[in-house]
Amino acid sequence: MTLSVDVRRLVGSLQLDASFAVESGETVAVVGPNGAGKTSLLRMIAGLSAADEGRITWNGTVWDDASSGEFVSPEQRPVSYVFQDHALIPHLNVLNNVAFGVRANGGRRRVARERATRALTDVGSLELADRMPSELSGGESQTVAIARALATDPKLMLFDEPFAALDAGARAQARRLFASMSNESLARILVTHDAVDALTLADRIIALESGSIVQVGTPSELLATPRSHFVAEILGFNPMSGELSGDQLSIGTMILTVGAHEAPDGSVIAIIRPRSVSLHRSRPEGSPRNVWRTSITTVDRTSDRVRVQLGAPLHIAVEVTPAGFEALLTDTGEDLWASVKASEIAVHPA
Amino acid sequence: MRLIARLVLAVSLLAACGPGDGGDDGVVVFAASSLVDVLTDLSADDESAFSGAVLSFASSASLAAQVIDGAPVDLIISADRAQIDELVAAGFGTSEPQVVAQNVLVIAVEEGNPLGIRSLDDLSRSDVLLAVAAPGVPLGEYSEAMLAAANIDVSPVTFEADARAVLAKVILGEVDAGIVYATDAESSDDVELIEIAEGDEVSVEYVALTLLDGSGRAVELLDELLGDRGQQALGRRGFGLP
Amino acid sequence: MSRRDRHDARTPIVILSLGIVAVAFFVLPLVALAIRVPWSSLFDALGNDATIEALLLSVITSLITTVLAVIFGVPLAWLLARSNLPGRQTIRGLCTLSMVLPPVVAGVALLASLGRRGVVGQILDDWFGVRLPFTMPAVIVAQLFVAMPFLVLTVESGFARSSMTVEEAARTLGATPWYVFSRVTIPATRPAIVAGAVLTWARALGEFGATITFAGNFPGATRTLPIATYLALETNVDDALLISMLMVILSLIILVALRGRWVGAIGGVR
Numbered sequence: 001m002t003l004s005v006d007v008r009r010l011v012g013s014l015q016l017d018a019s020f021a022v023e024s025g026e027t028v029a030v031v032g033p034n035g036a037g038k039t040s041l042l043r044m045i046a047g048l049s050a051a052d053e054g055r056i057t058w059n060g061t062v063w064d065d066a067s068s069g070e071f072v073s074p075e076q077r078p079v080s081y082v083f084q085d086h087a088l089i090p091h092l093n094v095l096n097n098v099a100f101g102v103r104a105n106g107g108r109r110r111v112a113r114e115r116a117t118r119a120l121t122d123v124g125s126l127e128l129a130d131r132m133p134s135e136l137s138g139g140e141s142q143t144v145a146i147a148r149a150l151a152t153d154p155k156l157m158l159f160d161e162p163f164a165a166l167d168a169g170a171r172a173q174a175r176r177l178f179a180s181m182s183n184e185s186l187a188r189i190l191v192t193h194d195a196v197d198a199l200t201l202a203d204r205i206i207a208l209e210s211g212s213i214v215q216v217g218t219p220s221e222l223l224a225t226p227r228s229h230f231v232a233e234i235l236g237f238n239p240m241s242g243e244l245s246g247d248q249l250s251i252g253t254m255i256l257t258v259g260a261h262e263a264p265d266g267s268v269i270a271i272i273r274p275r276s277v278s279l280h281r282s283r284p285e286g287s288p289r290n291v292w293r294t295s296i297t298t299v300d301r302t303s304d305r306v307r308v309q310l311g312a313p314l315h316i317a318v319e320v321t322p323a324g325f326e327a328l329l330t331d332t333g334e335d336l337w338a339s340v341k342a343s344e345i346a347v348h349p350a
Numbered sequence: 351m352r353l354i355a356r357l358v359l360a361v362s363l364l365a366a367c368g369p370g371d372g373g374d375d376g377v378v379v380f381a382a383s384s385l386v387d388v389l390t391d392l393s394a395d396d397e398s399a400f401s402g403a404v405l406s407f408a409s410s411a412s413l414a415a416q417v418i419d420g421a422p423v424d425l426i427i428s429a430d431r432a433q434i435d436e437l438v439a440a441g442f443g444t445s446e447p448q449v450v451a452q453n454v455l456v457i458a459v460e461e462g463n464p465l466g467i468r469s470l471d472d473l474s475r476s477d478v479l480l481a482v483a484a485p486g487v488p489l490g491e492y493s494e495a496m497l498a499a500a501n502i503d504v505s506p507v508t509f510e511a512d513a514r515a516v517l518a519k520v521i522l523g524e525v526d527a528g529i530v531y532a533t534d535a536e537s538s539d540d541v542e543l544i545e546i547a548e549g550d551e552v553s554v555e556y557v558a559l560t561l562l563d564g565s566g567r568a569v570e571l572l573d574e575l576l577g578d579r580g581q582q583a584l585g586r587r588g589f590g591l592p
Numbered sequence: 593m594s595r596r597d598r599h600d601a602r603t604p605i606v607i608l609s610l611g612i613v614a615v616a617f618f619v620l621p622l623v624a625l626a627i628r629v630p631w632s633s634l635f636d637a638l639g640n641d642a643t644i645e646a647l648l649l650s651v652i653t654s655l656i657t658t659v660l661a662v663i664f665g666v667p668l669a670w671l672l673a674r675s676n677l678p679g680r681q682t683i684r685g686l687c688t689l690s691m692v693l694p695p696v697v698a699g700v701a702l703l704a705s706l707g708r709r710g711v712v713g714q715i716l717d718d719w720f721g722v723r724l725p726f727t728m729p730a731v732i733v734a735q736l737f738v739a740m741p742f743l744v745l746t747v748e749s750g751f752a753r754s755s756m757t758v759e760e761a762a763r764t765l766g767a768t769p770w771y772v773f774s775r776v777t778i779p780a781t782r783p784a785i786v787a788g789a790v791l792t793w794a795r796a797l798g799e800f801g802a803t804i805t806f807a808g809n810f811p812g813a814t815r816t817l818p819i820a821t822y823l824a825l826e827t828n829v830d831d832a833l834l835i836s837m838l839m840v841i842l843s844l845i846i847l848v849a850l851r852g853r854w855v856g857a858i859g860g861v862r
């Protein structure tokens with residue numbers, strides 16, 4: 001089944017113009033900076049707002065057609081929406097929240113309870129069943145929101161910044177849950193401003209900037225040929241493809257030691273933040289780190305930071321303070337040493 | 351801090367400007383509501399003793415209650431003899447009560463008298479909506495007495511709190527007729543006055559009493575009411591003279 | 593006061609002083625009334641048929657008014673808070689104007705519209721033979737006119753404060769707009785509805801000016817307790833005091849019975 005979107009809508013002063021399709025079994029991430037129109041796009045797909053021009057169809061059925069005036073209201077679309085703030089119904093306990101969709105569609109109380117129990121078990125939160133939403137932590141209410149969205153057996157699920165409000169631990173857990181949920185009859189669209197989410201969880205990425213789609217492709221395609229400033233900014237995080245074996249990561253000719261992680265051996269995406277890398281005039285002694293000799297290819301100075309692009313063997317961007325850079329007393333072409341701690345290298349399954 | 355000081359000063363000034371005691375500038379007169387027009391006329395007259403007087407009109411019972419509570423009143427004029435007698439018995443009066451005016455009861459109807467009401471009998475017709483004053487209020491008592499004396503049964507739709515309220519219902523057209531004082535009916539251009547043959551059965555008297563706690567000018571006021579100026583003013587407004 | 597009480601949450605002196613003045617302001621008249629009341633005659637007053645009649649009339653009409661206010665006021669509040677109706681500000685102003693009007697003025701307005709010669713009243717009389725003034729329904733109309741705005745404003749505020757995202761989430765889960773309204777919005781605003789209903793009931797119970805002007809005074813049909821009190825003041829002040837005390841006791845019972853459940857909800861604080 002295919003979701004086909006071809007819409008234009010004026011949102012405030014932003015003209016949103018998007019055209020793409022999503023198939024069952026696919027997970028598509030829509031990435032972009034805040035204000036790009038990602039949430040507006042999701043709302044149109046859910047039926048909470050209508051397109052000014054264009055159409056949205058699902059499996060041939062028209063959901064929204066601006067020219068003919070056809071519009072299917074949200075309760076009639078087999079879409080589930082997980083909101084950024086989770087939007088749990090405050091006066092119902094967790095089980096009744098999860099059962100809400102089933103009941104609203106005419107399900108009897110017992111059936112609804114059973115399906116709610118199953119959904120909660122699937123997300124691993126059955127023990128929360130009797131709690132009230134106000135008693136839940138951010139991570140807990142998020143899993144409940146997902147369970148609630150799952151309970152209605154949707155064919156299309158929309159996620160709006162699902163991991164944004166979570167702390168690091170909850171985030172990792174939520175990502176794992178999300179990854180495990182994928183299945184062939186479910187199409188998922190994930191909106192996020194965090195590139196790592198998109199790169200690690202999506203089959204395809206749609207980059208949205210100022211209302212227009214600037215690039216569509218698989219994570220590796222985007223990494224290989226970024227076509228916009230924003231996509232390039234993603235690369236500012238130095239995402240690299242590599243092979244992982246135990247705690248040894250090989251990227252090209254480099255072998256790096258990584259710290260504790262949860263990625264299985266095999267192809268991974270490694271992320272090294274520019275500020276995690278230190279530069280030295282001579283080989284640094286001391287604590288176990290990844291150390292290598294390299295050179296500078298370009299230097300980009302602004303008043304509060306210096307961005308240095310390194311050459312072989314690891315073509316990554318590094319950020320140092322102006323003072324730090326002066327202390328290096330060096331310039332392009334000259335040799336220097338770079339180091340990064342094993343714990344500062346993040347790896348994710350590709 | 352300066353703001354607070356200013357606020358305190360402002361509040362105390364306001365508090366000091368209370369209603370003036372009768373003892374300082376003018377006199378204070380309590381009177382039954384029916385007398386509002388005639389007393390206002392007198393108070394507007396510079397040569398009258400009532401000039402600049404503080405006039406307070408309310409129900410006879412609440413006026414009496416205020417006097418008992420110690421209000422500094424020079425003269426009280428009430429339509430309820432019993433109230434006056436109570437005040438005398440309690441020692442508030444400084445002289446004998448005097449009747450200063452009289453009133454009669456009339457039927458007030460809408461201009462044009464569409465239902466053709468001629469007498470008290472007509473008031474018991476089923477197509478006539480009647481308003482009277484509530485029992486316990488002087489007008490209500492007088493109305494009841496008069497109807498009883500004339501042996502007439504009526505079913506009023508409403509028992510109003512005072513004469514003016516009865517009149518208002520007639521003027522608004524909510525009722526077809528009301529039993530009010532002649533002076534009230536005459537004060538309004540919107541109603542017609544039907545005299546009551548049996549009106550003489552009931553005599554409405556306004557009794558004035560000079561009071562203890564007043565400014566001392568009470569006797570002046572009473573004299574004026576009983577004298578030419580007062581009697582003429584009363585007559586102009588439709589009151590009967592004692 | 594323990595050391596903890598003294599130091600943990602200090603109330604500024606200015607606030608404490610002003611607060612005490614405010615408390616005295618409210619308590620003093622009630623205490624004075626209680627002192628002046630001839631308590632020995634209270635049971636006689638209670639046994640008085642006319643008084644019981646007025647009491648029952650007041651309670652029954654105010655309850656009916658409250659129910660009607662909820663039935664019509666909640667939808668109006670919803671329209672004001674959530675819909676895209678043009679001119680909402682104006683509508684809100686008009687609907688709550690009667691709250692600000694002197695009650696007698698409200699009564700006159702009711703006469704002008706629903707009285708015997710009123711714009712609509714005349715039609716009701718000529719065509720259906722229905723006359724509103726001086727009947728019990730008229731009492732309810734008068735109470736409703738002045739008291740319903742309390743419910744509308746309180747509930748509107750409740751709707752405005754409740755989350756629209758939750759309602760949208762419910763829609764995406766498959767709930768029709770009515771299902772969302774009845775199962776999500778109304779339960780979420782229940783405190784505001786209760787608070788509004790209590791305010792409405794209290795206002796309706798004490799309503800006088802509009803009632804006596806529009807509904808008049810007829811024992812059994814339109815002579816409510818406030819009207820009875822006013823008339824008693826005209827005739828026998830002691831009676832007035834007794835009936836007043838009766839109203840105070842009645843009001844106290846209502847407020848105590850609902851203590852805590854509505855005071856917080858008006859301000860949105862739980």
